[in-house]
Amino acid sequence: xxxxxxxxxxxxxxxxxxxxxxxxxxxxxxxxxxxxxxxxxxxxxxxxxxxxxxxxxxxxxxxxxxxxxxxxxxxxxxxxxxxxxxxxxxxxxxxxxxxxxxxxxxxxxxxxxxxxxxxxxxxxxxxxxxxxxxxxxxxxxxxxxxxxxxxxxxxxxxxxxxxxxxxxxxxxxxxxxxxxxxxxxxxxxxxxxxxxxxxxxxxxxxxxxxxxxxxxxxxxxxxxxxxxxxxxxxxxxxxxxxxxxxxxxxxxxxxxxxxxxxxxxxxxxxxxxxxxxxxxxxxxxxxxxxxxxxxxxxxxxxxxxxxxxxxxxxxxxxxxxxxxxxxxxxxxxxxxxxxxxxxxxxxxxxxxxxxxxxxxxxxxxxxxxxxxxxxxxxxxxxxxxxxxxxxxxxxxxxxxxxxxxxxxxxxxxxxxxxxxxxxxxxxxxxxxxxxxxx
Amino acid sequence: xxxxxxxxxxxxxxxxxxxxxxxxxxxxxxxxxxxxxxxxxxxxxxxxxxxxxxxxxxxxxxxxxxxxxxxxxxxxxxxxxxxxxxxxxxxxxxxxxxxxxxxxxxxxxxxxxxxxxxxxxxxxxxxxxxxxxxxxxxxxxxxxxxxxxxxxxxxxxxxxxxxxxxxxxxxxxxxxxxxxxxxxxxxxxxxxxxxxxxxxxxxxxxxxxxxxxxxxxxxxxxxxxxxxxxxxxxxxxxxxxxxxxxxxxxxxxxxxxxxxxxxxxxxxxxxxxxxxxxxxxxxxxxxxxxxxxxxxxxxxxxxxxxxxxxxxxxxxxxxxxxxxxxxxxxxxxxxxxxxxxxxxxxxxxxxxxxxxxxxxxxxxxxxxxxxxxxxxxxxxxxxxxxxxxxxxxxxxxxxxxxxxxxxxxxxxxxxxxxxxxxxxxxxxxxxxxxxxxxxxxxxxxxxxxxxxxxxxxxxxxxxxxxxxxxxxxxxxxxxxxx
Numbered sequence: 055x056x057x058x059x060x061x062x063x064x065x066x067x068x069x070x071x072x073x074x075x076x077x078x079x080x081x082x083x084x085x086x087x088x089x090x091x092x093x094x095x096x097x098x099x100x101x102x103x104x105x106x107x108x109x110x111x112x113x114x115x116x117x118x119x120x121x122x123x124x125x126x127x128x129x130x131x132x133x134x135x136x137x138x139x140x141x142x143x144x145x146x147x148x149x150x151x152x153x154x155x156x157x158x159x160x161x162x163x164x165x166x167x168x169x170x171x172x173x174x175x176x177x178x179x180x181x182x183x184x185x186x187x188x189x190x191x192x193x194x195x196x197x198x199x200x201x202x203x204x205x206x207x208x209x210x211x212x213x214x215x216x217x218x219x220x221x222x223x224x225x226x227x228x229x230x231x232x233x234x235x236x237x238x239x240x241x242x243x244x245x246x247x248x249x250x251x252x253x254x255x256x257x258x259x260x261x262x263x264x265x266x267x268x269x270x271x272x273x274x275x276x277x278x279x280x281x282x283x284x285x286x287x288x289x290x291x292x293x294x295x296x297x298x299x300x301x302x303x304x305x306x307x308x309x310x311x312x313x314x315x316x317x318x319x320x321x322x323x324x325x326x327x328x329x330x331x332x333x334x335x336x337x338x339x340x341x342x343x344x345x346x347x348x349x350x351x352x353x354x355x356x357x358x359x360x361x362x363x364x365x366x367x368x369x370x371x372x373x374x375x376x377x378x379x380x381x382x383x384x385x386x387x388x389x390x391x392x393x394x395x396x397x398x399x400x401x402x403x404x405x406x407x408x409x410x411x412x413x414x415x416x417x418x419x420x421x422x423x424x425x426x427x428x429x430x431x432x433x434x435x436x437x438x439x440x441x442x443x444x445x446x447x448x449x450x451x452x453x454x455x456x457x458x459x460x461x462x463x464x465x466x467x468x469x470x471x472x473x474x475x476x477x478x479x480x481x482x483x484x485x486x487x488x489x490x491x492x
Numbered sequence: 493x494x495x496x497x498x499x500x501x502x503x504x505x506x507x508x509x510x511x512x513x514x515x516x517x518x519x520x521x522x523x524x525x526x527x528x529x530x531x532x533x534x535x536x537x538x539x540x541x542x543x544x545x546x547x548x549x550x551x552x553x554x555x556x557x558x559x560x561x562x563x564x565x566x567x568x569x570x571x572x573x574x575x576x577x578x579x580x581x582x583x584x585x586x587x588x589x590x591x592x593x594x595x596x597x598x599x600x601x602x603x604x605x606x607x608x609x610x611x612x613x614x615x616x617x618x619x620x621x622x623x624x625x626x627x628x629x630x631x632x633x634x635x636x637x638x639x640x641x642x643x644x645x646x647x648x649x650x651x652x653x654x655x656x657x658x659x660x661x662x663x664x665x666x667x668x669x670x671x672x673x674x675x676x677x678x679x680x681x682x683x684x685x686x687x688x689x690x691x692x693x694x695x696x697x698x699x700x701x702x703x704x705x706x707x708x709x710x711x712x713x714x715x716x717x718x719x720x721x722x723x724x725x726x727x728x729x730x731x732x733x734x735x736x737x738x739x740x741x742x743x744x745x746x747x748x749x750x751x752x753x754x755x756x757x758x759x760x761x762x763x764x765x766x767x768x769x770x771x772x773x774x775x776x777x778x779x780x781x782x783x784x785x786x787x788x789x790x791x792x793x794x795x796x797x798x799x800x801x802x803x804x805x806x807x808x809x810x811x812x813x814x815x816x817x818x819x820x821x822x823x824x825x826x827x828x829x830x831x832x833x834x835x836x837x838x839x840x841x842x843x844x845x846x847x848x849x850x851x852x853x854x855x856x857x858x859x860x861x862x863x864x865x866x867x868x869x870x871x872x873x874x875x876x877x878x879x880x881x882x883x884x885x886x887x888x889x890x891x892x893x894x895x896x897x898x899x900x901x902x903x904x905x906x907x908x909x910x911x912x913x914x915x916x917x918x919x920x921x922x923x924x925x926x927x928x929x930x931x932x933x934x935x936x937x938x939x940x941x942x943x944x945x946x947x948x949x950x951x952x953x954x955x956x957x958x959x960x961x962x963x964x965x966x967x968x969x970x971x972x973x974x
Contacts, residue, residue, distance in 0.1 A: 145848035227916035236694025257744030288718035323788025472946035
C-alpha cells in the first residue's frame, strides 16, 4: 500500500490521511505530505516518480480552484510549512526565499530594511511566493513594476525525478544559458516544484499617493480618453486600474466606474502628479486623493476582494468563480463593460478591475453554476473577437469540468507538451492542471 | 573576374536551391564574399560558412529551414553581426540566414505602447521613429546604432539604462518565430501578456539563436521621462567609487544608469574619438543619470551627491546641456573601441557579480592583470554589477592572445566565485562555452540541452554554441584544420 511506502520516505507526522469528502475545489490528494525541507520535496518526488504516483502541489491554497481536472491525485504535496528567508542581501537588493513563505511574511521582513518585492498579488497573508509565481499572479502595480517574470532572477527547482536543478543565479543581470527561470513562472507547477526563489527587490517608495477618479456617467469613452491622456503625458502612474461600479461600491461606497491612479516617488513628484490629475481630469469626474497609510490601506482592501480558495459558499446560488482576461491595454475598458452587460444578461453578480496600461483584467462572479458557465462562454466569445483571451482562475471542481478553463490550445502546443515531457516524462506533477490538459 | 563567371554557375547544388528560394542575387557563396561572415564582434574564433542567404520574409526562412533539414546542413541566423561572444560565428560549413533585409517597422500603436518590427530593424531606429511623439525603446546596448532588434532578442541584450528599465526580455511582448522544423508560429499574439502556456517568449529571448529564427517582434515602447539629470563623480580611490555605488542603491535610489570606469579605461576613452577631459589622475569615475518627474529629480540628485561626498568624492559635475550629456555618453558608449587607441587588441569580458562584492572583485581583477602582465581596463554597469574587464594585448606578440583569453577566463572565474555569472549581456556563444561549467553542473546544463532538443532535436540550428560539449576537443581541431 502506498501509505506504508511513503512512511518509509518521510516521518509519519508529516503524512496526513484526509477523511471525508474531497475538497470542493478538487486538486486534492489521497495523502497529504507536509514537507519541511528541499530534501523532503526531493524524496517525495523521487518516490512518486519511481512508482508513477500523481502529485498535486499546494501551499496557501489560494489557487486551489485554478485549473485541474483531477479531483484527487495520489499525493498532495504541501509546501505550507516550507517557509523562511534564506538570504536577504540588502545592498544587492536581492532576496532568496523558500517557496512556502507568504507574501506578507516577506513584505514584513523586507520593510525593516526599507525594501519590498514589487508584487501586489491578492490575499498576501495566505498566498505564498511559490504559488504566486507558479500561477503568475499579479496586481495593478505591474504597470510600472512588471510581473513575476520581470522580478525572478534565480530559483532552485525540484524536478519530477527528485533532482534539484538551479536556474538563473543571484545577480540582477545574467544571460548565461537559457533563461530557465521563465519556464517555471506561470507553469502551474507542471514542470517542477519551485523550492527556493531569488528575486529582485525594490526600495519602498519614498512617498505614496492615490488619485481615485469616479466617473458617474459610466461612460467608457471618457475613461479611455483620460487614460490615453495620462499615458501620453510624462506622468509616471504606478497603476491605471479601472474598477467596475460594484467593486467601487464595495471599496468606497460609490457606485461608479473608478480609475485608480497610484503614484510612488519623492513627495514633491507625487504631489505634482496629483495636481496634474486634478487639472486635467474630465469636469464630471469626481476626485478623491489618498496619501501614505490611507493609500496603502486602500490597496490592502483592494487585494482582499474575490475568491481565495477558503471563502467558497456552500449555497449553490452563491457559487463563485473568477476569470483573468488578457487584452490590448486599452481594451481593458470595453472588457470590463462587457463583463458588466453580460452579468445582467446572465443574472450573475460581477465585480471586476483591469489595468489600462498593462492589459490584464480580473472578473469575480457569483451566481448559480449554470449561469456562470453561460456567462463564461459569452465572455470568452466577446473577448476573443478582439484577439484577447479568458482564463478561469477560480471555480469549484464540479464547475471547472463545464468551463473550458484555458480556452483553445495554442498552435504551438506540441512545443509545450515537449517541454513538459522533457521535465516530467511520467506526467506526475499537477497532471491535467494546465493548458491543453498538460 | 572569376567571381562573376562562377556566380552564374555555382557548383554547389545547395546554393542553387537557396537561390531558387530567395533569388539569384541574394545568395553569397564565393570565398571572398564569405570572409566577412567568418566571425561576429568576437574575433578570436573564425569559421567559413558554406553560403549566406538574404531572406525577405518568414515564408522564405521557413522554406530554407525545411531545405536545410532535408539536406542535414547546419544553419545560423545572423543580424548585424555585432555580437560579442561568437553567437553568429560559423564553426565551418553552416548556411548563414541573414536577416538584414527584413528591416521594416511594421506597425506602431503608441496608445497601447507597442511597436512591431522585423528582426533586421536597427535598435536605435525604433527610438528615432517614435521620438517625435515623445516615445522610446528602452534597451540601449552600446552598439545600438548598428545592432538589430532580432539580434537583441536572441542575445537578450542589455545596455546602460537597464538598471532602472530592465533588459530586452522585459520589453518583448510577442514574437513570430520559424521553428527548426520550418513551422511559422506566433507567440504572444497582439503583444497581449500572460497568454496561457509556458513563457516561450522568455525562453527564446536570450537563447542565442538555438531555438528558432525570429521573424517579427512586438516591442514595448515607453514615454520619455519628463526630466533627466546626469552627473560625473570623480574619485581618487576605486574602493570609494565602489562603495558609493552600493550606498546609492541602499539609500533607496534607483538611477536610470550608474556606470563606472577605472583609470586605465579613462586613459583609453580620453585618447579615443570622444574625449571629455576627465582628469587623468583620478582612480575612477561614476557616470550617474537619474530621470523621472522633474519635481522629484533635484531631491534624488542631492541624495546622490551626499552619498558621493561621504565616500570622499573629489568632484561632482552636473551636465549643463544636452550636448554635454551626449558627449559624456558618447565617451562611455564608445569605450570599448576607444581601447584601440591605447592597445593594438583588446578582449571584452562580461562578468556579473552581486554589486556589494565590487571592491574585492576589482582587487582580484587587478591581481590577474599583474599575473598575466597585461593591462586590464574596467568599464562597467556598476549599478547592476555587470563588469566589462577589457584585457589589452598585442596579437602580434606570440602567445599574447592566448594569455589574454586565459586572463579573461580567470576574470569570469572570480565573478562566478563571488556568487555571480559569466555573462550579463554579451551571451555565451562560442567564447564562454567552457566557462558555463563555472556556474552550472552537468545536470543543470543537461536540463537546458533537453529543452533545446524539444525545439531543435537535430541541433542543426546554430550548433556548437552556448553549452560545453564533451566532443569539444574534436571540434577545435576541425575548426583549426579549416
